[in-house]
Amino acid sequence: MRKNGPTIGDVAALAEVSRATVSRVMNGSTTVDPGIAERVRSAAASLNYRPSNLARSLSLGRTGTVAVSVPDLRNPMLHAVLQGVTEAAERDGYHLLVSIAGEDIAAEEAHFLDARQRCDGLILINPRGPQEQLRAVLQQAAPAVVVNRETSTLPAPCLSIDHQYGLTLLIEHLVSLGHRHLAYVAGPQGAVSDPPRRRAVSAALDTHPQLRIDIVDGGRDVFDGRRAAESAVSTGATGVLVFNDLVAVGLLARLHELGVDVPGEVSVTGFDDIDLSHCSFPALTTVGVPHHDLGRAAWAEMAALLREPGVDRRTVRSFRPQLVLRESTEQVPA
Amino acid sequence: MRKNGPTIGDVAALAEVSRATVSRVMNGSTTVDPGIAERVRSAAASLNYRPSNLARSLSLGRTGTVAVSVPDLRNPMLHAVLQGVTEAAERDGYHLLVSIAGEDIAAEEAHFLDARQRCDGLILINPRGPQEQLRAVLQQAAPAVVVNRETSTLPAPCLSIDHQYGLTLLIEHLVSLGHRHLAYVAGPQGAVSDPPRRRAVSAALDTHPQLRIDIVDGGRDVFDGRRAAESAVSTGATGVLVFNDLVAVGLLARLHELGVDVPGEVSVTGFDDIDLSHCSFPALTTVGVPHHDLGRAAWAEMAALLREPGVDRRTVRSFRPQLVLRESTEQVPA
DNA sequence: TTGAAAGCGATACCAG
């Protein structure tokens, strides 16, 4: 079993001190004779010794890292969130450990707990799976923070983007431009952010009795957008609300091929304000989403939990998107 | 120190057996009396016991996970590679642990080793930092696999995309269409894949004496592409080779605004064949890159290293891109 | 200031 690197014992032997002393030196204890300390340091250096994180964590009862679980990495929205979390965590001296849950929703629970056990905490981003299961996981995984899940009083802090508000912003914008018939190109099956948008649609229909909104199948990527283009226009809508910017870009491309003028004949909106929405033809009206802030806030919650273990915080906070007007929307033609 | 969950000892006590037996049951040993096994299982269940991965790993000498270090997650190319690695690893019963190295190149080394120590191996993707440092890291981090680093005999398997070949493909294509003056919109500072492309440029200039290729500053995202558009056309080139598809899409958008017709006045090529290259105006001629295969292969190397520890494999393999013709390139106008 | 020894939570060998 000893094919691994040098252990604290080897260093102790070489420096002719006890393991306890080596430990003290490695952890920068001041109560060590400078001469001895130096001897230990050079022994460690010459052996190329690195303390085992595993053993250290086991003994210390903490690892200095927290796990972030994401469903899959294709969603560009995740990168901004991850970026935010990483930066904040780094500042607090914590490492992040991204674990990709993968397609298999059934295996998700095991994945979560596995990741959690190597770390001091768990941040779940866009967790899928039934409410009950999530609840159970959260119980065992504390401290945990949930990002972007419909919050129905889960036993953990829940942060999310207010997708309903975002879509409402876009709908109101189109309505104010005179549109009375819209289409919503929906997200993929099981997307956590789809239901709130559908709620925005319902709410808008209540608010504006003369408004009509058809829902058509969409998806998550540019190809889904291409495919949805024809169904969307065939509804006769003058405004198309698309699940996100990526899908919208695909849809715009197809509309272009079909010779449908945007925004002349139909207006199109996206969601997320990704870089690309500047570069589509025409540039995309969308809502900007504070993913980065969301990430930072998620870390803040985690940091708080780490600081005072035991307390069960249940902060619920949602972040509001902002309208970003570009060329893809305009008055409905008379 | 005992604020953690139940330990194997608690289960043993409740089931009135030894810890050894509990361990056997938890690991599915067949040599356990069914009755006892059942007693243990229910004890474990009632305590909600989960074996500590940390302790388990320490004892076992293996963790069942390998670390994958990436510079940052914004590069869409990484996702495909990660996807490939993940799928393959999963099949072998290994978990992946993605660690984001972050901006700070100085801290990269520490990051690598830290990640490595929590895992059985380390896969470095697009590692930056000087050759010497990388070499040193690899020494300590074995088993390790390097992806996409200029391979100059590092002490580890090195897999990479043959960027030089890819750009050569595109250059030859443009040349065969009659172009004699090209521009190369370069990648960001320090991008590992930029030097090989510059080599492709040099090589092409040798092969085609009457060819001219100007190099202009580019970058990594759509905005860099927008910014580069004017310099690129002002060279007077009839064909623009762009660092990657994302940058190319940005450049196309700006050209459109400037009223430059593509491919009428100038041809444009990308690199990577991302989904989006179907949806630009016009659709982008590019090269398809087998990122997914690369990821799978990286895992295969890692799996081999894990299987027979000690041997130092130094496989060097590079993956060739394939030309993908679309509408953004055409004969140079007479 | 230093060292001996008792954990941390599990695995695995060796008897019984």
Added chain:
DNA sequence: CTGGTATCGCTTTCAA
């Protein structure tokens, strides 16, 4: 088939 015990590598009282 089961239990006692050494072990993994490190930290941390507690004495000396």
